[in-house]
Amino acid sequence: MMPDLSSLCRKGLEALYPDKVKITVGRATCGRASGAEEVYQALLAEVKERGLDCTVATTGCLGFCQEEPLVCVQFPGKPRYVYSRVRPELVKEIIVGVINQNMPRKRLLGKVFEDEVLITGEKVKMDDRSGDRSLAENPFYLPQVKVATRNCGYIDPGSIAEYVARGGYLALQKALAQTPEEIIQEVLESGLRGRGGGGFPTGKKWDFARKSPGGVKYVICNADEGDPGAYMDRSILEGDPHTVLEGMTIGGYAIGAHTGIIYCRAEYPLAVATLREAIKQAEENGFLGDDIFGSGFSFRIEIVEGRGAFVCGEETALIASIEGKMGEPSPRPPFPAERGLWGKPTNINNVETWANIPPIIMKGGKWFAGMGTENSKGTKVFALVGDIKNNGLVEVPMGTTLRQIIYDIGGGTGVFDFKAVQTGGPSGGCIPASLIDLPVDYEELTKAGAIMGSGGMVVMNEHACMVDVARFFITFTQDESCGKCLPCREGTRQMLELLNKICAGKAEMPDLELLENLALAIKDAALCGLGQTAPSPVLSTLKYFREEYEAHIREKFCPSGVCRELFELTIAEEACRGCGRCAEVCPQQAITGQRKQPYRLDQDRCIRCRACLNTCRHKAIKVVPPRR
Amino acid sequence: MNVTEIEEIIARHQEVDGRVSGILGDIQKKYRYLPEEALRLVSKKLGIPLTQLYGVATFYAAFSLSPKGEHLISVCHGTACHIRGAVQLSEILEKKLQIKEGETTKDGKFTLEAVRCLGCCSLAPVISIDGKTFGRLKPEDIPGVIAGWKERDNCDA
Secondary structure (H helix, E strand, O other): OOOOHHHHHHHHHHHHOOOOEEEEEEOOHHHHHOOHHHHHHHHHHHHHHOOOOEEEEEEOOOOOHHHOOOEEEEOOOOOEEEEOOOOHHHHHHHHHHHHHOOOOOOOEEEEEOEEEOOOOOOEEEOOOOOOOOEHHHOOOOOOOOOOOOOOOOOOOOOOHHHHHHOOOOHHHHHHHOOOHHHHHHHHHHHOOEOOOOOOOEHHHHHHHHHHOOOOOOEEEEEEOOOOOOOOHHHHHHHHOHHHHHHHHHHHHHHHOOOEEEEEEOOOOHHHHHHHHHHHHHHHHOOOOEOOHHHOOOOEEEEEEEOOOOHHHHOHHHHHHHHOOOOOOOOOOOOOOOOOOHHHOOEEEEEHHHHHHHHHHHHHOHHHHHOOEOOOOEOEEEEEEEEOOOOOEEEEEEOOOEHHHHHHHHOOOOOOOOEEEEEEOHHHOEEEEHHHOOOEOOHHHHHHOOOOOOOOEEEEEEOOOOHHHHHHHHHHHHHHHOOOOOHHHHHHHHHHHHHHHHHHOOOOOHHHHHHHHHHHHHHHHHOOOHHHHHOOHHHHHHHHHHHHHHHHHHHHOOOOOOOOHHHOEEEEOOOOOOOOOHHHHHOOOOOEEOOOOOOOEEOOOOOOOOOHHHHHOOOOOEEEEOOOO | OOHHHHHHHHHHOOOOOOHHHHHHHHHHHHHOOOOHHHHHHHHHHHOOOHHHHHHHHHHOOOOOOOOOOOEEEEEEOOHHHHHOOHHHHHHHHHHHHOOOOOOEOOOOOEEEEEEOOOOOHHHOOOEEEOOEEEOOOOHHHHHHHHHHHHHHHOOOO
């Protein structure tokens, strides 16, 4: 059937901007984990009980996860109210506000005065700028430029009509009227590079796959987002699944494939369910299937669920997994573009990469290349998490500095000093506070000893131990090593033993040298990208935090207070204000004292769980070397 | 294990791509593990060597060769959760359930497992119970969460 864009668009606009009050809840996984389902149910119940004529709708993640659950209230033609940290109790107040047309101020994060549709450039203005602050001017949102996440938090992910109303599937229609070469040219011009970690130019990858001989080809969406600390792909799949389907269909047409496969990790059940519904709706409306837009081009998309193996994020391992084998990587060449799934030419891109395709096709490669730095174009979504005030997903132009991301958007690290930021997951590294003005792009991060990876940014304060962080990642890679090649299988095991020794205070200085040599050897000799980059967390922390390793070895002291055998906690009398919060959280009753007097900590009872350390706002809890 | 049920699962998966993963996934879901007879049957029906299926069954974290508990508690050990106190959550869960990570309680009610990343890093540290995610947890919240789950399920484990 021929897709009917205009009637879908009309339907979508009616749903996005209905002529009655619309209350929307962000119901992606992060929202749900903060209580969005309870809020959603409470809203439904209130609306029903009071017999209100208003819509209660669903949307994906608005990005500002710290403030979840988020609820939007929109009166017809008026600005949209966005409430943060909504609890069922606040629901009543919101409903009363709707009835009296006098919305509460409590927990009002801001108001949205204008919606812009990126794809078409159209703007939906909602007048009445008076009074409250604009959400767009909130420091968290102000520097952001949303391309891949343009629809997340705006549309109902279960409605293809709302996607179309935001310019969805226009790019597919446009692409199918062009030649595959023209599309590849556009993607090449955009400078888009793989957002999953490798950073390989997407247009080149497509070109290889297009030029590979063979009648049957595949495109794959890598949705096996395994890097701990990164969740932008989940958010896109849960919030805007059609952008991925549209991107893949365009990619399929460009390289000459008729089957697309989304390999999605099973840890993301909501993403899988959202995708299934989206595929169904795309098929029903003629965006997937035979002769799409009367072009003669046919395309189908299937979902294959991952089963919990980190290495399957590597493309050759991912292919093996789809073929029903253990997810072991194979040496490249041959690259998947020549011989991939079932031996056929295959093009693999990750979720965020695919999500960038429709805007590039509609607005042109030049537009995309107008953002970013010399060799890193466009925007990138980062998962800004860890010891940071404003946790969430942020999308900024490449080249934005760490300072802008961590302080301007993230709001800094609170009372504790910023120590390091870990980027790129287990293949990445820790960047120290001294490099805070580093512009974030592929080259600069690599130069600093880290990598872009998939965009995880785990911020750490002064109480994170860098040796422990290195051990954490090596534990991870050691456990996830597929075991096929010796350097990774045995090398990571040996590195882990050395790190365990250091963290237990049982290492000697030659162990450090051994650790470094081992790391360099694995980097050179491992079979796949995962093994080759497995030592990166060790190498980068050795580069910037060697003195911390040395303190563990020479002084048997963990200065950050993490490695339990190597520190004690004490209360600094001069800093203690006697608020007693430390005593309240201590599970051992090891802290005693009287209000407004300095408190005392009994070493014999202390289990060094750090509850007091994380609670004290006056930094009165000090980490000191253990008594011997 | 019921042969007809396994045959039904196999029949449901006619797709070429990801067929083995789909079939084993459904068996795991139904029985909470992959019974040996089931693997033998799949091997025979699909013409795939049992050794390959054994490889797959032991390679992926989601598959298990011994039964998992009725309720699956997953403690996220992603980076953000690690630095925000996942280890402390694991310790208290282990103490509360009297099992180690990777083990199942004697009554078969709960399995405690460590997972790599649940993708809820902004709410670290998080755990999930039977797919429901709990975020921003402190060790002292754990007894309440477990008690709430038991109550909800009416199980008296």
